[in-house]
Amino acid sequence: MKFLHSMIRVQNLENTLRFFCEYLGLEEVRRKEHEAGRFTLVFLSTRDLEDSAEIELTYNWDQTNAYSTGRNFGHLAFEVDNVYESCKRLMDNGVIINRPPRDGRMAFVRSPDQISIELLQKGEALEPSEPWLSMPNTGEW
Numbered sequence: 001m002k003f004l005h006s007m008i009r010v011q012n013l014e015n016t017l018r019f020f021c022e023y024l025g026l027e028e029v030r031r032k033e034h035e036a037g038r039f040t041l042v043f044l045s046t047r048d049l050e051d052s053a054e055i056e057l058t059y060n061w062d063q064t065n066a067y068s069t070g071r072n073f074g075h076l077a078f079e080v081d082n083v084y085e086s087c088k089r090l091m092d093n094g095v096i097i098n099r100p101p102r103d104g105r106m107a108f109v110r111s112p113d114q115i116s117i118e119l120l121q122k123g124e125a126l127e128p129s130e131p132w133l134s135m136p137n138t139g140e141w
Contacts, residue, residue: 005043006076007056008115009067013040015112016057020044023093024078024086024117029054038062046078067113075108075116075141083107083121084132100135104128108141116141 010016020026026044033040038061043054055076080086083101090109091097098116099108104126107119118141 003053005054005056007058008076008111008113009058009060009063010113011063011066012112013042013057013059016059017042019095019111020055020057023090023095026055075118077118077120079122080119081122082126083119084126084129086119087132096138097135098139098141099137100132101126102128102133102135104132110139110141 017028021028021044025046027047029043029045029047031040031042040059040061042057042059044057045051045054083105087097087101087107087109095109097107097109099106101107101119101121105121109117109119111117
């Protein structure tokens with residue numbers, strides 16, 4: 001068995017693509033416009049040859065109300081080369097760090113559509129350091 005993708009519904013495709021592609025570093029690998037069904041599918045990938053799983057963004061053209069978010073979805077998780085640098089890049093782009101990487105290992109943020117994203121340090125945890133060490137949790141993740 002092979003894991004193919006996880007799908008999330010998005011309210012604003014441009015904002016969501018900016019978050020996942022510009023801020024997190026994923027790449028759009030394909031897009032399908034479905035005029036009759038009035039929706040767009042965008043598939044994102046890390047482009048890592050050892051990581052074939054993708055995220056499918058589903059944008060329903062006529063959706064005007066925000067989607068409800070349930071804690072039963074859980075989160076998407078990404079391994080990053082440096083959790084501190086990743087969090088700084090996200091913060092510099094206005095993303096709230098909901099659970100800072102105080103332990104040098106794990107952080108949580110939310111996408112523009114309130115999808116919980118876990119960032120995990122590749123390899124061993126980094127040495128705990130400021131400003132992360134004393135940064136409080138914010139909101140839910």
